[in-house]
Amino acid sequence: MDEFKVLAESVIKGDIKTAVAETQSALDVGGTARDILDKGLIAAMDEVGDRFAKGLIFVPQMLRSAKTMKECTKLLEPFFKEGDITSKGKVLIGTVKGDLHDIGKNLVSMMMEGAGFTITDLGVDVAPEKFVQKAQEIEPDIVAMSALLSTTMPSMPQTVEALKKAGIRDKVKVMIGGAPVTNKYAQEIKADSYASDAGSAVSRAKDLLGVS
Numbered sequence: 001m002d003e004f005k006v007l008a009e010s011v012i013k014g015d016i017k018t019a020v021a022e023t024q025s026a027l028d029v030g031g032t033a034r035d036i037l038d039k040g041l042i043a044a045m046d047e048v049g050d051r052f053a054k055g056l057i058f059v060p061q062m063l064r065s066a067k068t069m070k071e072c073t074k075l076l077e078p079f080f081k082e083g084d085i086t087s088k089g090k091v092l093i094g095t096v097k098g099d100l101h102d103i104g105k106n107l108v109s110m111m112m113e114g115a116g117f118t119i120t121d122l123g124v125d126v127a128p129e130k131f132v133q134k135a136q137e138i139e140p141d142i143v144a145m146s147a148l149l150s151t152t153m154p155s156m157p158q159t160v161e162a163l164k165k166a167g168i169r170d171k172v173k174v175m176i177g178g179a180p181v182t183n184k185y186a187q188e189i190k191a192d193s194y195a196s197d198a199g200s201a202v203s204r205a206k207d208l209l210g211v212s
């Protein structure tokens with residue numbers, strides 16, 4: 001985090017103006033979007049999480065840091081585009097029911113879109129029925145679910161079950177991710193794939209659909 005110390009500190013403090021300026025200057029001096037994201041912004045959010053867990057900060061401060069990170073991420077978006085490409089496949093994505101965390105899900109959407117996937121983003125707090133209804137409407141290749149709370153993870157198998165009940169489970173691939181989610185959990189709930197971060201979500205999606 002040292003290289004991006006001021007950036008990370010401003011995200012932790014929720015100082016949008018400084019964080020945006022630091023992101024821009026890191027890009028201007030040749031920093032890669034991936035480094036700025038991983039070593040600056042995500043590292044800062046991990047620290048925010050630690051401070052929250054220790055009772056040093058509270059929900060309003062977490063929200064402010066989240067808003068700051070989102071503003072910085074906007075500057076990085078163009079750097080995650082892989083070039084002029086035809087659609088690699090349709091992805092329906094959302095954060096599961098009861099869960100309002102969307103930064104990781106938005107990064108996955110952004111990187112998948114940049115890699116040429118067509119994204120339909122249902123947002124946050126997406127109930128299994130909503131995933132099913134939209135999947136029936138747009139016929140995606142992949143249904144992608146994000147969860148950041150251990151308490152909302154059960155909505156993932158519930159969604160898999162709902163897809164099954166609607167008769168479309170074998171027509172889509174299911175990918176899951178989010179901080180508390182593991183590969184083991186993906187296997188347990190019979191998802192087709194798990195990714196630990198947004199970059200590997202792109203690789204896993206390509207693998208699932210057999211595209212490069």
Ligand code: B1M
Nearest residue numbers: 049099100101102103104144146149150177178179197198
């Ligand atoms: Co919340 N929160 N939060 N929070 N929050 C966590 C997740 C927590 C770990 C903090 C902590 O205690 N240390 C903890 C969860 C504990 C647990 O269940 N394991 C927690 C809690 C407890 C809560 C509340 C319950 C607090 C309360 O109200 N008492 C509450 C719940 C609200 C709700 O959802 N119903 C709550 C609320 C919030 C805010 C709204 C204030 C805010 C979210 C704002 C927003 O997202 N718009 C917030 C934040 C900011 C966090 C932390 C600090 C940061 C999350 C984040 O954005 N990280 C978080 C601590 C932490 O994660 N270290 C915490 C950066 C982001 C890039 O990482 O989302 O992990 P992440 O995404 C990664 C990978 O996981 C992966 O790719 C991304 C990286 O490339 N990934 C996927 C994500 N989705 C994927 C999907 C894929 C593949 C990969 O395929 C489909």
